[in-house]
Amino acid sequence: MSQTLSSLVETPIGVTRYGLFIDNKFVTPQTEKYIDVTNPATGEVWAQVPDAGAEDVDLAVASARRAFEGEWAGWRAADRAKFLIRFGQAIADNADEIAQLQVDENGKLIREMAGQARLMPEYFNYYAGLAQMPTGNTNPLHLKDIINYTVREPLGVVAAITPWNSPLLLLVWKLGPALAAGNTLIAKPSEITPVSTLRIAELAAEAGLPAGVFNVLTGLGAPGAALTTHEGVDKVAFTGSTSTGQAIASAAGKSLKSVSLELGGKSPNIVFEDADLDSALNGLIAGIFGASGQTCMAGSRILVQESIYDKVVAELVTRTERIKVGDPQSSDSEMGTIACQAQYDKVRHYIEVAKNEGAKLVAGGVPAVVEGFENGLFMRPTVFADVNNDMTIAREEVFGPIAAVIPFTDEADAIRIANDTEFGLAAGVWSTNIQRAHRVAGKLQAGTVWINNYRKTGYSTPFGGFKQSGVGRENGPNALLEYTEEKSVWVDTGQGVKDPFNPRA
Ligand code: NDP
Secondary structure, three states: OOOEOOOOEEOOOOOEEOOEEEOOEEEOOOOOOEEEEEOOOOOOEEEEEEOOOHHHHHHHHHHHHHHHHOHHHHOOHHHHHHHHHHHHHHHHHOHHHHHHHHHHHHOOOHHHHHHHHHHHHHHHHHHHHHHOOOOOOEEOOOOOOEEEEEEEEEOOEEEEEOOOOOHHHHHHHHHHHHHHOOOEEEEEOOOOOOHHHHHHHHHHHHOOOOOOOEEEOOOOOHHHHHHHHOOOOOEEEEEOOHHHHHHHHHHHHOOOOEEEEEOOOOOEEEEOOOOOHHHHHHHHHHHHHHHHHOOOOOOOEEEEEHHHHHHHHHHHHHHHHOOOEOOOOOOOOOEOOOOOHHHHHHHHHHHHHHHHOOOEEEEOOOEOOOOOOOOOOOEOOEEEEOOOOOOHHHHOOOOOOEEEEEEEOOHHHHHHHHHOOOOOOEEEEEOOOHHHHHHHHHHOOOOEEEEOOOOOOOOOOOEOOOHHHEEOOEOOHHHHHOOEEEEEEEEEOOOOOOOOOOOOO
């Protein structure tokens, strides 16, 4: 039997123990099991969260279903819009704490997490506006005295399964449109970064969201998998690796749930000989070393035209070696940690694979030593030159600070190499020739193309992938529609049905 926690518990080892967040309360898990949350910069355990099981999933789904059919169903779009603005304000009021929690979870820089925390209210404000936009039509017909109109209704219960790299921003991309459209939601954060999600669910409750509209399950694998097959879940909205996305699509397919998938990438960042090189080099660095390369949109394949190849590689090495890897809390650090031990081991594994396959290591490739953080998971930013697009380092998503530099001859060659990948999330084009820049953008198989910039996203513009990088789009007006079902309603305004076998009579 799960019990309500009147306050969060201090464990014998002196860390805060959280509950699951169900019905606007922290509750103990049926499993009575907990997992540790570790700070990757210090190696210290600083919190514990429940390792939920199938019975906990049932409780959360039942709560979300009750809420969907209960008080929440009576909220008008205007009420939901007002709530989203209040929720955004609650996040703004607690932005420092929210940023800090995420840094303690995944070791990203405080300045990046603080920037994301400040931006989240803007997403809610945007979807508050869209909540009241009409989404149905009145349709012209071939029939007399008949009116047909469509309405958009919420889907029901949404499972939002999120990764560890930007735990809250990627959740907000789902929460904004899902709540604006009138759904209820169960968030399942990564086991690496669960606390920040529990905290913003608490803030949503404090901002007046009815019980059960936003529940949070934490745990090691089981709750995520159970949500994808649960008959009480209507949609799975997922961000994470392509392999997990494929497993989720397959599991959810058995009950034909709606699915949106924002998956991995191996994005090309292409530098033409006519580029503004100073700007391009900054864009290359930001593209692959921002967030220690732990972003789905990382510009991990750097394609450089042969005529400027040596110059660009030399300057890239110089700038990479200047990058300050350090304390995520410090404002002059430029790269924090790798988020967890498994990911750290994976990054180091790919460095060995690249060396063995003949890529030329020209910068980094080793752990970074950070004074005072001897147990931290820090890596030097790494550049491999003379990479061939068939090498593992050019084909598989590393999700770490490793750049693979690949030469190309001309525009056609650049496009061929860029598109020679199973992924299609994003791409960058660096050129001062506007005809070329737009021409190349048109030929790249990617959901997002940045021209003379990189790694920008926003609430009003769609983000998602071609090919193995995903299904559906987040952000922008159409994301709201992805959380709705369309219903078509026929109305007879004439004499009614006169002949059952000739309905048009
Ligand atoms: P995963 O894709 O494995 O996990 C993302 C989320 O899905 C987590 O909440 C995870 O929960 C959950 N999950 C895992 N398996 C299932 C399943 N069968 N059914 C439902 N939910 C599931 O990413 P990881 O965090 O394990 O990282 C592994 C790799 O994924 C990284 O090395 C990186 O390459 C890539 N990645 C890509 C991201 C992107 O945005 N493209 C983001 C994060 C990672 P739990 O943590 O409890 O297993």
